[in-house]
Amino acid sequence: MQIGQAFFSVVAAGSAVFCLAVPASAESQWAPPNIPGMPGYHEPVAKPSTHRPAMNWDTIAGNWKQFAGSIKEKWGKLTDDDIMRINGRREHLEGTLQERYGYSKEAARREVDQWVAPN
Numbered sequence: 001m002q003i004g005q006a007f008f009s010v011v012a013a014g015s016a017v018f019c020l021a022v023p024a025s026a027e028s029q030w031a032p033p034n035i036p037g038m039p040g041y042h043e044p045v046a047k048p049s050t051h052r053p054a055m056n057w058d059t060i061a062g063n064w065k066q067f068a069g070s071i072k073e074k075w076g077k078l079t080d081d082d083i084m085r086i087n088g089r090r091e092h093l094e095g096t097l098q099e100r101y102g103y104s105k106e107a108a109r110r111e112v113d114q115w116v117a118p119n
Contacts, residue, residue, distance in 0.1 A: 064086075064087060077101060082096050093112060097111060
């Protein structure tokens, strides 16, 4: 570390004196240590997950009109009449996918599962 690139801090603890050299870039990022029993101690908090939770089919069925655009984007061969007829019923969606795309029953179920839980 070159002179002028550090921030020096003097800390007195009882009869001892400590001199701390902290890089200048870390000056604004410094925080006291998180030690139990010390003032300001806090329990570590788990970071929220970035993984998108799988949708519940009841949520999809209850908000069918809001999901209609996403369904038409995913399966472009479905008509507005198809979407109205399906009306949030998963079995009907799978059956219509079988008709329009020639999927097997298992393939239609897999397609819907992947749409519901993409990761």
